[in-house]
Amino acid sequence: MTLLDTEAAAGTDPAPSRRGGAWRRLLADRSALAALVLVGLLALAALAAPLLTALEGQDPTTFHSRLLDSARGGVPRGALGGISGDHWLGVEPGTGRDVFARVVHGARVSLGVALAATVLELVIGIAIGLAAGLGGRRLDAVLGRVIEIAIAFPSLLLALALMAIVPQSVPRPVLVALAITAVNWGNIARVTRAQAMSLRSREYVDAARLAGARPLRIALREILPGLATPLMVLAALKVPNNIVNEAGLSFLGAGVRPPTPSWGQMLSTSTTWFQTDPAYVIIPGGLLLVTLLAFSLFADGVRRALDPRSVRV
Amino acid sequence: MIWFLTRRVLATVAVLLVMSAIVYGLFYLMPGDPAVLACGKRCGPEQLDVTRHKLGLDQAVHLQYWHFLEGLVAGRDYSSGPDVDHCAAPCLGYSFQSDQPVTSLLLDRLPVSASLTLGALLLALVAGVGAGMLSALRRGTLVERLITGVTLLGFSTPVFLIGLVLLLVFCAWLKVLPFPSYVPLTRNPAEWARNLVLPWCALALIEAALFARVARAGTLETLAEDHVRTFRAYGVSERQVVRRHALRGALAPVATLTAVELATIIVSAMLTESMFGLPGIGKLAVESTTSVDLPVIVGVTLLSGTAVVIANAAADLLHAAIDPRVKLA
Numbered sequence: 001m002t003l004l005d006t007e008a009a010a011g012t013d014p015a016p017s018r019r020g021g022a023w024r025r026l027l028a029d030r031s032a033l034a035a036l037v038l039v040g041l042l043a044l045a046a047l048a049a050p051l052l053t054a055l056e057g058q059d060p061t062t063f064h065s066r067l068l069d070s071a072r073g074g075v076p077r078g079a080l081g082g083i084s085g086d087h088w089l090g091v092e093p094g095t096g097r098d099v100f101a102r103v104v105h106g107a108r109v110s111l112g113v114a115l116a117a118t119v120l121e122l123v124i125g126i127a128i129g130l131a132a133g134l135g136g137r138r139l140d141a142v143l144g145r146v147i148e149i150a151i152a153f154p155s156l157l158l159a160l161a162l163m164a165i166v167p168q169s170v171p172r173p174v175l176v177a178l179a180i181t182a183v184n185w186g187n188i189a190r191v192t193r194a195q196a197m198s199l200r201s202r203e204y205v206d207a208a209r210l211a212g213a214r215p216l217r218i219a220l221r222e223i224l225p226g227l228a229t230p231l232m233v234l235a236a237l238k239v240p241n242n243i244v245n246e247a248g249l250s251f252l253g254a255g256v257r258p259p260t261p262s263w264g265q266m267l268s269t270s271t272t273w274f275q276t277d278p279a280y281v282i283i284p285g286g287l288l289l290v291t292l293l294a295f296s297l298f299a300d301g302v303r304r305a306l307d308p309r310s311v312r313v
Numbered sequence: 314m315i316w317f318l319t320r321r322v323l324a325t326v327a328v329l330l331v332m333s334a335i336v337y338g339l340f341y342l343m344p345g346d347p348a349v350l351a352c353g354k355r356c357g358p359e360q361l362d363v364t365r366h367k368l369g370l371d372q373a374v375h376l377q378y379w380h381f382l383e384g385l386v387a388g389r390d391y392s393s394g395p396d397v398d399h400c401a402a403p404c405l406g407y408s409f410q411s412d413q414p415v416t417s418l419l420l421d422r423l424p425v426s427a428s429l430t431l432g433a434l435l436l437a438l439v440a441g442v443g444a445g446m447l448s449a450l451r452r453g454t455l456v457e458r459l460i461t462g463v464t465l466l467g468f469s470t471p472v473f474l475i476g477l478v479l480l481l482v483f484c485a486w487l488k489v490l491p492f493p494s495y496v497p498l499t500r501n502p503a504e505w506a507r508n509l510v511l512p513w514c515a516l517a518l519i520e521a522a523l524f525a526r527v528a529r530a531g532t533l534e535t536l537a538e539d540h541v542r543t544f545r546a547y548g549v550s551e552r553q554v555v556r557r558h559a560l561r562g563a564l565a566p567v568a569t570l571t572a573v574e575l576a577t578i579i580v581s582a583m584l585t586e587s588m589f590g591l592p593g594i595g596k597l598a599v600e601s602t603t604s605v606d607l608p609v610i611v612g613v614t615l616l617s618g619t620a621v622v623i624a625n626a627a628a629d630l631l632h633a634a635i636d637p638r639v640k641l642a
Contacts, residue, residue: 149332152625154617156580157598161610164602165339244471248580251473252587252599267473271588274477275485281477292469 025305032301038294046107053101056088060105060261064096072276081279093277094269102261103287109255109262110291113177114242120181121188121242122235126227128185129192130219134200140193147193150186156248158183163254172256180245184238191230199226229306236299240292247288263288317633325626332618333385336611337378347607351409367391368406381406405615406608410601415612419594425495426593430582432509433516438567440517441524446563448525449532450555460525467522472581473588476515483511493589516585520578527570528563535562572628576621 026032045052053059067082068074074094076082081090081099089099132143159179166175199205200223208222249255250264258265266284274281348365349356356364365371368391369380383389384404391398391407400406405415448460467475483490493511496504535541541558545551571578583595590596594613601609 145328145331149328149335152576152618152621153332154576154579154583154614154621157583157614157617160598160602161614162339164605164610165607240469244469247471248473248584251471251584253603254599267477270477271480274481278481278485281481285474285477288474289470292471293465296465296469 022305026301029301029305031297032305035294035297035301038290039298042107042291042294043111045104046111049104049108052104053098056086056098056100058087058098058101060097060101061259062097064091064098067091067096068093075273075276081277081283083279089283090279092266092269093273093280099280099283102266103263103284106261106263106266106284107287107291109173109250109260110243110246110264110288113173113180113246114239116174116177117180117184117242117245118235118238120177121185121238122231124181125185125188126192126224126231129189130196130223132189133193133196134215134219134223143189144193147186147189150183151190153183155183156245156252159245159249160252160254163249172260176246176249176255179249180242184242184245188231188234188238191234192227195227195230196223199223202226233299233303233306236295236302240295240299243288243292243295318630321626321629325622328622329619332622333382333615334378336614336618337381338374350605350607405612408601408609409606410604410609415608418597418609419612419616422592422594422597424497425591426582426586426595428495428498428505428509429512429516429585429591429593430578432513433520433582433585434571434578436513436517437520437524438571441521442528442560442563442567444521445525445528445530446532446555446559449529449536449563450559464522464525467518468526470519472515472519472584475518476511476585476588479511479515493591495591495593512585512589512591515588516578516581519581520574523570523574524567527566531562531564531566532559535559568631569628572624572631575624576617579617579620 026036064087067076067078067087068091069077076091076093076096078084078090081093083090087098087100089103091097092099092102128143128147132140132147135143159182162179162182163175166179196219205218205222208218213222246255246262247264247267250262251268253265253268255264256262263284267281267288270277270281270284348361348368348370351368352361352364369377372380380389384400384402384406386402388402388404389400391400398407400414401416403416405419407414408418411418444460444464448457451457480492484492490511491508493508496508498505535558536554541554544554544558579595582593583598585591586593586595587599594616597609598613600606601613
């Protein structure tokens, strides 16, 4: 495709048909499809968490101390962390809470926070990026620097600090999502800004401007659709990223508060039990790993499907 | 060149100033009274007033910030009636928890963080660049697929998960390495290294994955360039081509990437320190946030932010120095 073709294509806006093709390509991509199925299953398990635990006959907060071996410091009795017909994935060392119930309820926190944070990041990032890219030189000089600082800052450190000082009355998962958003919108804003700058001088944008469209309308109706592709790829990558962020915050003890289960928290507890109860490391850890790999593979598939020419790595 | 340098330095200073204002403002203007945090829960109203006055919290916000900057550059005195505490520059105030100067708290823990981060970076550079080049030179083989797989794993796995798996394997099952505890290098170099092997590996794997990706791309790009084709046509051995040219192509992007990625490295190091219980700056950060120790939080965030900003500026300069195509304007 020559440069002229690209320009022409951009002018006639072939977006709908191209995206239809992308969807077909995504479904034809075997690893992406497998990842998509896995992601779907995980989401389903998270949504149906109360149902699944009811089916198992357990709940995530009841202590079962008689299942623990007090002579060995509270390690679950039985093999593999006490896996049995009653406790499908065993029980937690020290407390005896049901691991399966905690894991599926933890998935709600992980996926919910990650998705919410991703959506919020998109909204903030796009708004600031569009303002910087289309708002003129002065605004861009300020916002451009703000974006730079936001990207350069060690995000988890700032999120950790934010979690420490915000009022504690707000529901914890909401706070976690907000803290993650507050420190991670930078790269979405950067991509939006760069794309908006390259699109704003296109002919179709000029045409809209000459036709008397207002700046807001130009930003939302003319520029934003042109940003869809890179932003979709970025958003797909952001979800696993935010799962890691949530797990990291919980791991450091700044995530959701204890009776609410979360994977990061379980992993944090498991650092004290890894020698006596390896199953308690492997189950939440393995689940987190599978989830992240599935989301990453899916994101990779989205990138390939939307832009078949970019065969990077 | 001089003009470019001055401009870059000025811009860096400006960014640092803005950053310090944001960090300072964020934490001192938040809901909750810093004086209460500083004084503790059992403080009476009179003691609170004394603390407030001593910390300068009764002044206007911009004055407080100005004194904070002054303290950073020239040191400052905290006085409560007759006794005066002098806090030498760079003064970040005193910890609410331990009453130690924040600067010395940070300096005490710097060797641990430096040991961890520099060791891991070195390991990641060797392993990452090696793996990246190898996978570029062995395209389409099992080796390439294996490296791609490990890279993907390193990319998507949080460092504490890798750390846990390493602990499980080397510490619980094989029992070849101890659960890490920090031994200063000056006291016993062998123990220092033995204790840091697991944290190094955990942190290095994350970074190596990134290095491998860019090193691979750099190698492929270089090998496809005209001058390499010419060398090959003249009969220069493949070994020479790889050693002289591919390596350079692989290393050039890695150098700047290290600086750009410093923020990620700091975060990963923080998680690694907490996971292995190493008493570094990252662990200090986590501890200070659980106890809402504001001066320490501000100190750590400011120190990390400064490191990132300076590293980025240095990377720009380095890049300009290495690559003559970069315009210095």
